[in-house]
């Protein structure tokens with residue numbers, strides 16, 4: 408199969424398509440950046456809407472002829488712990504429910520065991536009754552030469568059975584529109600699933616937790632990949648601070664497994680945690696449109712990844 412490089416994969420004129428896509432790929436493959444590029448940077452929050460799926464909606468692409476809903480998967484990785492197994496169950500469940508799967512493979516990295524593992528999982532999924540189309544997307548195309556990209560595309564082609572292969576650069580705005588058309592082309596004919604203009608229906612607390620998690624993992628992803636759970640304990644208006652822009656108290660607990668990990672998060676003299684707080688607060692203020700007092704607590708939940716009760720408490 409030849410890689411798609413022109414926007415000619417759009418569905419027939421006059422039909423409206425709607426459905427779900429999810430992005431998978433090893434850590435750092437460029438999934439979040441690509442999601443943002445597809446959806447646009449604007450994030451609108453509607454907290455009065457009940458979650459309609461168990462899966463977090465990352466964003467919605469609205470266009471006159473289609474609605475593409477991008478759902479999140481917690482990441483496909485080899486299960487080593489109970490958490491890993493549960494995540495993978497969740498991933499499988501998500502993958503069989505969506506209309507199209509986007510498998511992200513970075514152009515600047517050799518295809519590795521992590522990619523092969525995901526390719527195998529996807530092959531198993533699509534060997535069953537569900538024949539969910541899989542689009543192999545070569546991300547970060549701007550980081551390699553044309554020649555290298557061509558060679559990489561051939562290797563990706565040999566890795567599995569893909570409905571399409573699309574090279575993109577989310578940061579260089581190369582072929583993101585092409586990918587969008589390809590994805591829409593794989594959606595079933597349907598109606599508007601979410602009213603126009605709503606880009607995400609994640610409850611505020613989940614988005615707040617995600618912003619804190621992002622800030623806390625910045626620069627220490629290698630040391631703490633799956634060892635950090637973030638729970639928003641409280642978002643409340645500060646008493647006596649009513650008016651147009653009341654101050655919100657946001658109390659968040661970060662759970663790690665070991666004292667050594669707690670030390671990493673907190674940093675020397677608490678310097679790192681202060682930085683995490685500043686970064687997360689900026690994001691939360693932008694998200695909620697309020698002034699925020701962010702109160703972060705780091706706690707050790709010993710071996711929480713292996714304890715079902717702890718997992719339940721943390722929302723897994």
Ligand SMILES: Nc1nc2c(ncn2[C@@H]2O[C@H](COP(=O)(O)OP(=O)(O)OP(=O)(O)O)[C@@H](O)[C@H]2O)c(=O)[nH]1
Pocket residue numbers: 432433434435436437438439440441482546547548549550575576577578579
């Ligand atoms: N040059 C370039 N860099 C990119 C592109 N897309 C993503 N990146 C960078 O690659 C890194 C990882 O991107 P993410 O979007 O966070 O990757 P991810 O797959 O969501 O990562 P996880 O959350 O760890 O699973 C970031 O530093 C991005 O800025 C791209 O198209 N071009």
